[in-house]
Amino acid sequence: MQKHGGDPFNPFPIVNNAVSNIICSMCFGQRFDYTNSEFKKMLDFMSRGLEICLNNQLQLVNICSWLYYLPFGPFKELRQIEKDITTFLKKIIKDHRESLDVENPQDFIDMYLLHVEEEKKNNSNSSFNEDYLFYIIGDLFIAGTDTTTNSLLWCLLYMSLNPDVQDKVHEEIERVIGADRAPSLTDKAQMPYTEATIMEVQRLTMVVPLSIPHMTSEKTVLQGYTIPKGTVIIPNLWSVHRDPAIWEKPDDFNPNRFLDDQGQVMKKETFIPFGIGEAGVYGRAAGKDGTVPHVCEPDAEFHICFT
Structure with a gap:
């Protein structure tokens, strides 16, 4: 960002590379130079794979699994990307x-490779094997990179559109962190306004508007509706966070809705930007906690404006 000076630029590649490198550090134990061709190629594969998975045609795979093997269109392209x-x-x-x-x-x-070896010694029938590692890393990238990148970009946009909020966040960062060190997650507890601002951005923008599909394990009745066993349930998180019965003036950007009278963050059960249950745990950790230091660093050093 410093290289651009005061000139306008598209922050997406910078933010995406930075966030992706954090996942790389955790998974691979190394960071990649932003110009590394293999690194850029992998990010392109991940991005395109996610884009294809959100295609309406691909959604039909949840109903007819054999569609995945069709030798044309997005089905064929997705299989090649996976390879x-x-x-x-x-x-x-x-x-x-x-x-x-x-x-x-x-x-x-x-850690995973060591656990696989332990499982081989202690449990010959264990399904824990190296093949699953590819899928786990893919999940980590999708859950961590995409959510955090999009949350950061939305934060930058809302900061630029609401300079009064940006000024308050900047003041809090200067008071808690200062200019002599990098921000860390341990600072979050002392920065309620910054955290509330991030929460409000995530509530308004909903980077994951439809949550991970679930399936009913048994027949159930919910508010008078009978849901048969085996029904695929897709939670509409966008609706939850824009419901006027839950949120006052839900279309307004107002970080204060997450603060109590003492200026501390209020935890709300209705705030579920990454869904509920264990399936959303990593998304919450990466998308919420991972956003805090990334918001602090540019906001501490730059004044963000939209052109």
Whole structure:
């Protein structure tokens, strides 16, 4: 951002690269230079794969699983992307296996490989194997990179459109963090207004408007409606966060709705931007907690405006 000076620029590639590198550090134990061709290629694969999965045609796979194997259209392209991502990850996993230090694991892949070996020794019937590692890393990237990147971009936009809010956040950052160190998650407890601002941005924008599909394990009745066993349920999180029966003036941007009379953050059961249950745990951690230091750093150093 500093390189652009006061000139306008598109923040997406900068933000996306920065967030993705955090996931890379956690999974691979290394960061990639933004100009690294393999890194850029992998991000393109992940982004395109997610875009295809949101395609209306791909949604039909949840109903007719055989559609996934059709030899044309987005189905064929998605399978090719999965192969390309798998090839990239296999090389990294191979390098980790060769350099693995049992006494000193360095990252998520090391920990996973060690656990696979333990499972082989203790449980020959365990389904815990290396094949699942590809899917887990993919989930980490999608849950962590996409949600955090989009939340950050929306935060930058709302800051630029609401300079009074930006000034309050800036003042809080200066008071708590100052200019001599980088922000960390431990600062969050002392920065209620900044946290409330991020929560309000996430409530308004809903980076995941429709939550992860669930399925009923048994027949149930909800508010007079009978839902048969095996029904696919897709929660509409956008509706929850724009419901005027729950939120006063839901279309207005107002961080104060998340603050009590003492200026501390109020935890609301109706605030569920990443869904509920265990399936949304990582999305919440990455999308909410991971956004805090990323918002603090640019807002501490720059005045953000929209052109």
